[in-house]
Amino acid sequence: MVIDPATTKYMIKATIRADGVIEKSDVVGAIFGQTEGLLGDELDLRELQRSARVGRIEVELESKNGKSQGTITLPTSLDKVETVILAAAFESIDRVGPCKATIEAEEVEDVRVARRKQVIERAKKLLNKVLEEGKVEGGSIADNVRQAVQIEEIINFGPERCPAGPNIEKSDAIIVVEGRRDVLNLLRYGIKNVIAVGGTNLPKTVADLTKERITTAFVDGDRGGELILKELLQTADIDFVSRAPQTREVEEIPQKLVMKALKNKIPAEQYAEMYNIEMHKSKQDTFSKNTNNEKEPKKESKSSSSKKSSSSKGKSDDYFSILDDVSGSLKAVLLDKKDKEIKKIPVRELTDELKKSKNIETVVFDGIITQRLLDIAHNKNVKTIVGMKMGNVVKKPKSVKVVTKKK
Numbered sequence: 001m002v003i004d005p006a007t008t009k010y011m012i013k014a015t016i017r018a019d020g021v022i023e024k025s026d027v028v029g030a031i032f033g034q035t036e037g038l039l040g041d042e043l044d045l046r047e048l049q050r051s052a053r054v055g056r057i058e059v060e061l062e063s064k065n066g067k068s069q070g071t072i073t074l075p076t077s078l079d080k081v082e083t084v085i086l087a088a089a090f091e092s093i094d095r096v097g098p099c100k101a102t103i104e105a106e107e108v109e110d111v112r113v114a115r116r117k118q119v120i121e122r123a124k125k126l127l128n129k130v131l132e133e134g135k136v137e138g139g140s141i142a143d144n145v146r147q148a149v150q151i152e153e154i155i156n157f158g159p160e161r162c163p164a165g166p167n168i169e170k171s172d173a174i175i176v177v178e179g180r181r182d183v184l185n186l187l188r189y190g191i192k193n194v195i196a197v198g199g200t201n202l203p204k205t206v207a208d209l210t211k212e213r214i215t216t217a218f219v220d221g222d223r224g225g226e227l228i229l230k231e232l233l234q235t236a237d238i239d240f241v242s243r244a245p246q247t248r249e250v251e252e253i254p255q256k257l258v259m260k261a262l263k264n265k266i267p268a269e270q271y272a273e274m275y276n277i278e279m280h281k282s283k284q285d286t287f288s289k290n291t292n293n294e295k296e297p298k299k300e301s302k303s304s305s306s307k308k309s310s311s312s313k314g315k316s317d318d319y320f321s322i323l324d325d326v327s328g329s330l331k332a333v334l335l336d337k338k339d340k341e342i343k344k345i346p347v348r349e350l351t352d353e354l355k356k357s358k359n360i361e362t363v364v365f366d367g368i369i370t371q372r373l374l375d376i377a378h379n380k381n382v383k384t385i386v387g388m389k390m391g392n393v394v395k396k397p398k399s400v401k402v403v404t405k406k407k
Helices: 024-035 045-050 080-090 111-138 141-153 180-188 204-212 223-235 255-263 268-274 282-291 302-326 347-356 371-379
Strands: 010-018 058-064 067-076 099-110 155-157 162-164 173-177 194-196 214-219 240-243 331-335 341-346 362-365 384-387 401-404
Touching: 010 080, 024 045, 024 058, 024 067, 024 080, 067 080, 080 099, 099 111, 162 180, 173 180, 173 204, 180 194, 180 255, 194 204, 214 223, 214 255, 223 240, 223 268, 240 255, 240 268, 268 371, 302 331, 302 362, 302 384, 331 347, 341 347, 347 362, 347 371, 371 384
Parallel strands: 173 194, 173 214, 214 240, 362 384, 384 401
Antiparallel strands: 010 067, 010 099, 058 067, 155 162, 162 194, 331 341, 331 362
16 A cells, blocks of 8 residues: 555665565565564554555665665655664565565655755745846836846857857957856846856857957856856866855846956966966967977076076065065066066056067066966066966976076
8 A cells, every 4th residue: 555645754765785686576575574573563564554654665676797786665654763663674684585685774764854845945936036026027117128138139159059148259358157147147237248158067169269269257256156167267268267246146246346356357377376276278288389499598608607697696686575565465567678667567467468568578476477477478578477486387488587486
């Protein structure tokens, strides 16, 4: 007799292993046969089924290489003590049919707790729906019209149909966000070069775009955003990182905070070093291609080498003095060939400044020296980079001297 699900209080869950091939009927027969008389008349399984206090014994089996294993479940409306005694009795069974077997009671689940969780989760979804509808009804006509235009602007891009802004295909720079609502919020403020990954599995469409465009990852300020960002840094070519304020989500922050977060983006390599994240390696190929054909520099005489060593030591002291001044400020100081200061800028702007400048000889900055920074310095004929410490550098160019405060 199958117990009425409405009266079920607990569910006994057990595993079974047998040294031979057995069938479901063998297991059920062994349970009834070997527990008969073991627990007295009050907990006799046959009597409990007749009185509808326990349900039907369900067995799932799989046989492989001459052995069997599977699961056993039994719903009960007994009290907690009686249920666990019955579960323990299952473990007294040592044979099923002709085979030696062991049964282990894995869990006695309180079905009512599981149902309460389902009720709570469903109630949350219904409440969110009510709140969303209330927002629409309570909003102004202008807001509703504006939102309708945003929905019309959003497109499905690539084979995976990733939610994106209408400018995603033609923009040189893109912003990668977590979900569709993030895209909608950025569209609300006129940001149309945005695309969503839709979860922690990176779509190939987004991965391919990051190889071709300057890419900023813009994620929530919570644990979920941290995990998505970690995956993006490991699987895509991310150039910059931007986070919503702590505990806030990109989809709900106002325009001022969106613009502030994007303005304060930091280089991806810098973020990866700060949080010890192994980054995607493909961007490091650039330097290798540029340096493979370089000729070895000529060896200098001992006397000239000695003079240069002494001069370099003096310069290093000066650079460390500048480094101490900017320590903790996340600033970079750019110097010309006479070691005169050209300008002082935020570290987040350093790579862009190097790309467009021609007369920078030395960079002293409060940050970590990365492969990307060295590649750019090599291409722009920067002679010296001074930073707090060395990051994950695969190949250091011979044309750039690297000085660090922390070894």
